[in-house]
Amino acid sequence: MKISIIGAGNVGATCANDIINLNLADELVLLDVKEGVTEGKALDLWQTSSIRQFETYVYGVTDDYEATKDSDVVVITAGLPRKPGMSRDDLIEINAGIVQHATREIIKYSPDAKIVIVSNPLDVMTYASFMATNGKNPNEVFGMAGILDAARYKAFIAEELNVSPISVHAILMGGHGDTMVPLPRYTTISSVPVTELLSKEKLDTIIERTKYGGGELVKLMGTSAWYAPGAAAAQMVSAIVKNSRRLFPVSAYLQGEYGLNDLYMGVPVILGRNGIQQIIELKLNDEELELVHKSAESVKSVLEVLRQKVK
Ligand SMILES: NC(=O)C1=CN([C@@H]2O[C@H](COP(=O)(O)OP(=O)(O)OC[C@H]3O[C@@H](n4cnc5c(N)ncnc54)[C@H](O)[C@@H]3O)[C@@H](O)[C@H]2O)C=CC1
Numbered sequence: 001m002k003i004s005i006i007g008a009g010n011v012g013a014t015c016a017n018d019i020i021n022l023n024l025a026d027e028l029v030l031l032d033v034k035e036g037v038t039e040g041k042a043l044d045l046w047q048t049s050s051i052r053q054f055e056t057y058v059y060g061v062t063d064d065y066e067a068t069k070d071s072d073v074v075v076i077t078a079g080l081p082r083k084p085g086m087s088r089d090d091l092i093e094i095n096a097g098i099v100q101h102a103t104r105e106i107i108k109y110s111p112d113a114k115i116v117i118v119s120n121p122l123d124v125m126t127y128a129s130f131m132a133t134n135g136k137n138p139n140e141v142f143g144m145a146g147i148l149d150a151a152r153y154k155a156f157i158a159e160e161l162n163v164s165p166i167s168v169h170a171i172l173m174g175g176h177g178d179t180m181v182p183l184p185r186y187t188t189i190s191s192v193p194v195t196e197l198l199s200k201e202k203l204d205t206i207i208e209r210t211k212y213g214g215g216e217l218v219k220l221m222g223t224s225a226w227y228a229p230g231a232a233a234a235q236m237v238s239a240i241v242k243n244s245r246r247l248f249p250v251s252a253y254l255q256g257e258y259g260l261n262d263l264y265m266g267v268p269v270i271l272g273r274n275g276i277q278q279i280i281e282l283k284l285n286d287e288e289l290e291l292v293h294k295s296a297e298s299v300k301s302v303l304e305v306l307r308q309k310v311k
């Protein structure tokens with residue numbers, strides 16, 4: 001099993017560290033345009049092998065896609081993160097070029113790789129990557145956001161209820177932005193509906209905090225988060241490599257599901273060896289469906305910018 005990570009910055013290097021911990025691959029390649037730093041980070045990680053008892057051979061390369069040849073899974077984290085005061089959508093122009101270039105190079109050397117996009121604005125960058133594959137099965141190109149957003153939502157609920165975060169189960173949908181849709185009706189504490197344990201007022205506060213969860217961290221750190229994003233991307237890689245068929249919210253290409261067409265957006269999917277094995281269509285009520293469609297409108301407006309800028 002060979003895994004490559006494009007972009008060895010905060011999220012990419014953290015994701016590499018998590019993948020190593022999960023013992024998923026024989027070989028892990030870190031690729032970045034930053035000469036020296038990439039090789040150095042990979043060497044540093046590899047030198048933890050005897051301490052942490054793993055056998056994944058980790059190495060770094062500078063912009064050399066041939067080294068990624070025959071990758072089974074590729075994670076793209078290359079691109080700019082936002083700074084305080086910016087929206088994820090402000091990154092579209094520069095990151096679209098980076099993500100599309102990386103995708104074309106990956107496809108050249110690993111046509112069958114499953115591609116996990118992390119770069120922002122997430123849903124539109126995933127679409128941009130899919131466009132650049134020029135005909136790849138859309139179930140093999142998908143984006144990481146929902147696991148992260150759901151993890152934030154679960155952490156806030158666990159804190160509020162003073163319960164283990166492991167007992168909190170939740171799903172959310174929509175774009176990776178302020179219009180994302182956490183779903184209290186599908187949120188439980190080990191099967192106990194959260195609505196029986198938390199007031200609507202408390203839940204609404206948690207939902208608002210979740211929607212702006214990325215921004216909260218950007219404000220605190222001056223750049224965006226990496227520990228939870230790296231772990232979330234590694235969890236997706238694990239589900240693919242182990243063919244574990246876990247149900248996750250993932251940015252997937254929609255072709256009629258939820259009445260939506262020709263866009264990538266967060267929906268519940270089954271993730272396994274072939275990538276997205278199935279998109280699950282929840283029986284949303286009118287209010288939930290309206291929020292999901294509102295979020296889709298927001299994703300579509302950013303997609304329109306991509307279409308105008310990137311032909
Ligand atoms: N989907 C999500 O939930 C999340 C997405 N992100 C996004 O992930 C991306 C990366 O974030 P960080 O790792 O914090 O940024 P970072 O700045 O720490 O790392 C980005 C890396 O990409 C590299 N890079 C730039 N152009 C490249 C190219 N053409 N080829 C290869 N590498 C290239 C840079 O040299 C840098 O090392 C950002 O766009 C950020 O917004 C971050 C957190 C969560």
Ligand SMILES: O=C([O-])CC(=O)C(=O)O
Binds near residue numbers: 082176213217218229
């Ligand atoms: O907020 C950002 O820019 C990075 C990101 O997507 C997240 O942490 O959710």
